[in-house]
Amino acid sequence: MAEILRFATAGSVDDGKSTLIGRLLYDTKTIFQDQMDAVEKASENLGTEGPNLALLTDGLRAEREQGITIDVAYRYFATPKRKFIIADTPGHIQYTRNMVTGASTADLAIVLLDARHGVVEQSKRHAFLASLLRIPHLVLAVNKMDLVDFSEEQFNKVADEFRDFASRLDIPDLTFIPVSALLGDNVVDRSENTPWYDGPTLLTHLEQVHIASDRNMIDVRFPVQYVLRPQSEEYHDFRGFAGTVAGGVMKPGDEVMVLPSGFTTRIASIETMDGPVEEAFAPMSVTVTLEDEIDISRGDMLCRPNNSPTVTQDIDAMVCWMTADEKFAPGMKLAIKHTTRNARVMVKDVQYRLDINSLHRDESSDLLELNEIGRVTLRCTQPLFVDEYRRNRTTGSFILIDEHTNTTVGAGMILGVAE
């Protein structure tokens, strides 16, 4: 069983994400005494009754003043079964880019819904983003059950509403749990108020969900990050290619192909400071030495001769646009970072823009505005070595950077080669 589970919260403003994380930390006794004292004092100052558990993650001054989450908070806790890295994300549409930041590395997302209001536009947006980012496991937490008398009927109604929307998304694993983040029902402790619910509590589910199979162990992908040439007496001829394995399993003796040159050779050894290893797989950071002297630099990639990524300058991708400063539009030039490659792209086309509510493809629009998602075509100044995002989250993803402001303005998930 994988030791670390990374998960993110999602859902609309005020549906209780931060409160839920606070509750999870509180009931697992993760909160330290001085943190709790500080939260109690801050709650008093803000005039709330009793400690406001959301303050355990809403740590910025502005967040506390406004009572909302603005940016992701990372929190950590462990049970005897697992270690958890939590990203508590903001629900407000204005901060979608921060939600995407927190969700991009998650193995699991908890989408919260307010039991009274059910599925609202922002819940749809976040569920869609979670599926787009291919977070393999989704938990639908129907929250504030205390405000609907823990009604089974209301839970089913909300769950059905979500199921209906989710059926049009690609979500491999979906679990529904009725909770009250405020009071703790079914978060860590099983609730006596929901005798009709016989599924796991949220924590039990987080401890048990099987995530190991989510990593790609088939297609060898090794983006070269850094070339190590000590030129010291002891390591006179050493030339190592350092990087993080992005897919597959690499072993000494394996035949590998180098992109873009296409040369093939064999892995001589896989080195670490603790000595050579027999195997390397994602997400290990290692240093590979090769049998032949081949000119290789950062941005190149090692793969297997009979299983290589697609080499292309024309990319077909889904892009989430994250700035209000300018619109994403054909003709626009941007910097791109894909694995360890930096290049520039020109926007060729916006094939369609997605309407989050209906999931309708709006083909009439050739622009993307802040927080909009669309299918686009890009032409790159250099070939990239890509896989479909659904096959590999590392070789299938990229970011777009504005060359004037230097800020990250787009997140891309590759679908394939553009015609």
Add this chain to the structure above:
Amino acid sequence: MSYELSHLRELEAESIHIFREVASEFERPALMFSGGKDSIVMLRLAEKAFHPCKIPFPVLHVDTGHNFPEVIEFRDRRLAEVGARLIVGSVQERIDSGQLKEEPGLNPSRNQLQTPVLLESIEENEFDALFGGARRDEEKARAKERVYSFRDDFGQWDPKNQRPELWSLYNGRTRKGEHIRVFPISNWTELDIWQYIEAEKVEIPQIYYSHQREIVERDGMLIATGPLNTLAEGETAYTETVRYRTIGCMTVTGAVESDADTIEKVIAEVAGTRITERGATRADDRVSEAAMEDRKKEGYF
């Protein structure tokens, strides 16, 4: 064979990836080193990232002049072993030259004075990336910070306008005068650090382990006595069995009562503690609710 990494190996791999990324994409990075456990682990991770090469950037110590002597001795020895070049930004020198003013009062903290010295060192050396050993579990403002944390010309952090940071694709683009603070151990907890020190047999200064020390109780903290510490009226020094959970400015870093004289015992103690390391030991963080956020905005570590 199951293809799974232990949590320490997974965290280590992530940190090494970040070190290599910075070394590749920046022209003048440096590693901030205080001699505390986090920076010691950082140094080990940097070694691992570039082995068998030497660490390809210098080490920067912003020296308050209020150090535990054990820590300075340790710093010099360890850096010599690793073969890293040390750059010191000295708070004391700037006080002596009149550029900075010691805070008023008995036993002043030099915490705030570190920021201008740090920013000056960055400017002088034209650093474009600085590795810091801050962890997100330490403090609520840090819990919000990116791995690559952008700083403007004045070294300021803008918590309400951070760059998106997706997957492990870090955006390190800056203009001249701006820089990035990089936090490779963002996702490590205090317990992870101790477990790693144990697993890797990393040497740390002895003051992290239980020892006898003359101390004085001040604001609920146990502060070491010595030439930097003038006792106020009514304070009495006494000897106690203590150790340090964090190492900072000597005048404001508290020791904790402890018998833990081995790494195993320290881990057991940390796993069972109910108070955060900063809450227990750092007067500098207690100043106000948003003390850390405010200092970070101004360019603090």
